[in-house]
Amino acid sequence: xGERVDLSRFAQLVRxxxxxxxxxxxxxxxxxxxxxxxxxxILRAMGKSAYMMANPEITDRYAAYAEGLFAPEGFEAGTxxxxxxxxxxxxxxxxxxxxxxxxxxxxxxxxxxxxxxxxMPEKAACGxxxxxxxxxxxxxxxxxxxxxxxxxxxxxxxxxxYRNTTAGTHRAAAELIDAxxxxxxxxxxxxxxxxxxxxxxxxxxxxxxxxxxDGRITVATVTLDMMRSSGAQxxxxxxxxxxxxxxxxSVCSATIRENENGGCRISLRSGFDVNxxxxxARFGGGGHPMAAGCAMDCPPDIARERLVAAIIEEWxx
Amino acid sequence: xGERVDLSRFAQLVRxxxxxxxxxxxxxxxxxxxxxxxxxxILRAMGKSAYMMANPEITDRYAAYAEGLFAPEGFEAGTxxxxxxxxxxxxxxxxxxxxxxxxxxxxxxxxxxxxxxxxMPEKAACGxxxxxxxxxxxxxxxxxxxxxxxxxxxxxxxxxxYRNTTAGTHRAAAELIDAxxxxxxxxxxxxxxxxxxxxxxxxxxxxxxxxxxDGRITVATVTLDMMRSSGAQxxxxxxxxxxxxxxxxSVCSATIRENENGGCRISLRSGFDVNxxxxxARFGGGGHPMAAGCAMDCPPDIARERLVAAIIEEWxx
Numbered sequence: 001x002g003e004r005v006d007l008s009r010f011a012q013l014v015r016x017x018x019x020x021x022x023x024x025x026x027x028x029x030x031x032x033x034x035x036x037x038x039x040x041x042i043l044r045a046m047g048k049s050a051y052m053m054a055n056p057e058i059t060d061r062y063a064a065y066a067e068g069l070f071a072p073e074g075f076e077a078g079t080x081x082x083x084x085x086x087x088x089x090x091x092x093x094x095x096x097x098x099x100x101x102x103x104x105x106x107x108x109x110x111x112x113x114x115x116x117x118x119x120m121p122e123k124a125a126c127g128x129x130x131x132x133x134x135x136x137x138x139x140x141x142x143x144x145x146x147x148x149x150x151x152x153x154x155x156x157x158x159x160x161x162y163r164n165t166t167a168g169t170h171r172a173a174a175e176l177i178d179a180x181x182x183x184x185x186x187x188x189x190x191x192x193x194x195x196x197x198x199x200x201x202x203x204x205x206x207x208x209x210x211x212x213x214d215g216r217i218t219v220a221t222v223t224l225d226m227m228r229s230s231g232a233q234x235x236x237x238x239x240x241x242x243x244x245x246x247x248x249x250s251v252c253s254a255t256i257r258e259n260e261n262g263g264c265r266i267s268l269r270s271g272f273d274v275n276x277x278x279x280x281a282r283f284g285g286g287g288h289p290m291a292a293g294c295a296m297d298c299p300p301d302i303a304r305e306r307l308v309a310a311i312i313e314e315w316x317x
Numbered sequence: 318x319g320e321r322v323d324l325s326r327f328a329q330l331v332r333x334x335x336x337x338x339x340x341x342x343x344x345x346x347x348x349x350x351x352x353x354x355x356x357x358x359i360l361r362a363m364g365k366s367a368y369m370m371a372n373p374e375i376t377d378r379y380a381a382y383a384e385g386l387f388a389p390e391g392f393e394a395g396t397x398x399x400x401x402x403x404x405x406x407x408x409x410x411x412x413x414x415x416x417x418x419x420x421x422x423x424x425x426x427x428x429x430x431x432x433x434x435x436x437m438p439e440k441a442a443c444g445x446x447x448x449x450x451x452x453x454x455x456x457x458x459x460x461x462x463x464x465x466x467x468x469x470x471x472x473x474x475x476x477x478x479y480r481n482t483t484a485g486t487h488r489a490a491a492e493l494i495d496a497x498x499x500x501x502x503x504x505x506x507x508x509x510x511x512x513x514x515x516x517x518x519x520x521x522x523x524x525x526x527x528x529x530x531d532g533r534i535t536v537a538t539v540t541l542d543m544m545r546s547s548g549a550q551x552x553x554x555x556x557x558x559x560x561x562x563x564x565x566x567s568v569c570s571a572t573i574r575e576n577e578n579g580g581c582r583i584s585l586r587s588g589f590d591v592n593x594x595x596x597x598a599r600f601g602g603g604g605h606p607m608a609a610g611c612a613m614d615c616p617p618d619i620a621r622e623r624l625v626a627a628i629i630e631e632w633x634x
Contacts, residue, residue: 162504
């Protein structure tokens with residue numbers, strides 16, 4: 001168990017150290033990659049030796065922002081620094097071990113596994129903390145840093161659309177744009193463009209949607225046939241469970257995904273009227289009141305009937 | 318021809334006047350409705366008499382933000398004030414006439430048809446100007462005003478995704494969130510939820526997409542059959558022409574929409590590699606280098622062949 005420190009103490013700890021090896025979390029997203037890459041460039045601007053730790057799970061979507069920053073073979077880390085990484089269970093694949101000296105994170109659930117942790121749960125994105133840290137360290141944000149912090153801030157808030165966005169997030173975006181971030185080009189890449197296979201799959205999913213209970217329940221189905229005919233791979237399937245919730249009037253949405261073994265996995269999202277976790281618990285699953293999941297050993301059509309009946313029963317409680 | 322005035326002079330003109338009748342533009346969008354409604358509430362907060370002018374084209378999407386603000390029968394306007402309205406050709410349907418005294422707008426093309434015009438083309442949304450005006454007038458932004466200005470600012474920038482967004486837009490959003498704007502709820506309504514018919518139509522459009530020229534050209538088709546089978550109405554067809562551009566690798570995208578008379582309308586969008594206007598000019602159409610349109614007297618399949626051949630010819634020039 002380490003020590004939670006504030007921004008000015010953390011900045012002092014950074015100034016006193018060198019040989020930074022910066023760690024991103026497993027299943028890396030834009031916030032961990034963008035924040036870690038920006039921190040690496042900020043440390044280099046201070047004259048420090050700094051590299052990113054390899055993370056084999058970084059996908060094409062974010063690889064460009066870490067390119068050229070990875071530690072060379074044989075680099076001896078002086079200061080292992082974790083970014084946007086809440087717990088040791090989130091360490092990247094292939095983590096070679098070593099004490100984590102510093103951690104910058106915005107998850108309130110951070111387990112303080114690092115020796116010194118700067119945790120600011122009020123921030124929508126870890127990128128906002130790295131931006132404040134740069135200011136505290138007196139490092140000027142150049143375009144390369146601004147681009148990476150914009151990736152961090154925009155992806156963690158769904159381009160400022162999600163409810164975790166704050167006034168501070170917008171102020172950070174303003175500062176990054178002033179510093180030269182290519183927000184227009186980045187937005188196109190991050191939020192607008194998707195693979196042709198993903199679009200074909202979305203098309204089939206929209207075609208599969210069925211409404212129940214006066215339109216308050218929407219159910220989408222993703223069958224193996226749809227995966228095959230669209231040509232979609234697993235990498236094209238990010239956040240499919242959010243599509244059913246786009247229907248106006250729908251307050252509870254389910255996505256049923258057929259398995260190779262003939263069963264299916266179900267993802268359920270709801271508002272306050274029905275508890276997703278209670279519905280999924282009926283089928284041996286669980287989760288949170290507004291987002292939960294379960295599995296069923298039956299084809300999607302039968303799963304849909306059972307699920308809708310259960311949702312309506314829970315709703316009437 | 319009126320006079321262009323600056324913010325402080327405009328504020329002075331507002332202070333001296335009363336009996337405001339606030340005009341939105343034809344085919345009203347979120348910026349004109351949100352900005353006009355906010356201005357109406359700001360004027361009332363100053364103790365002025367202020368109403369919005371009826372605009373029969375305000376759709377369900379924006380009606381809630383103007384609700385209860387329209388002028389009663391027989392209201393005698395002292396000061397007709399146009400908002401986000403660039404030219405007399407954009408006056409709303411049913412405009413009863415009368416001199417336009419004041420105009421607040423962000424279109425550089427504003428024809429200065431009003432007696433006094435505050436035009437700030439550097440602003441992404443007219444809502445940003447109304448926010449500055451409120452500050453200049455010393456009116457506190459309450460939640461009702463903040464919600465309406467957030468609608469204005471967010472819709473005109475595609476939730477801060479479009480290239481017209483500026484650092485100032487983000488600073489305005491931050492100020493509105495601080496003032497209590499329900500940005501989370503508004504984002505869901507404005508950007509996330511669409512009609513079930515629209516989603517079905519999007520599904521069919523994604524299914525219709527074809528790629529040419531090593532994936533650099535994408536063509537989507539919207540047939541009358543697709544309109545019928547999805548149940549989509551014209552109100553479900555906002556911005557359909559942007560969908561084809563979502564495909565990764567595509568730099569030129571066309572949307573072919575079948576007409577009732579057997580012909581079709583084509584909307585073309587491109588980057589710098591090919592000039593949309595030149596392509597469309599070959600078929601008697603026109604527009605801008607990056608967005609143009611034309612019509613063809615043939616079914617969609619034949620239109621697609623002709624169009625793709627023309628795009629490739631222009632590309633190779």
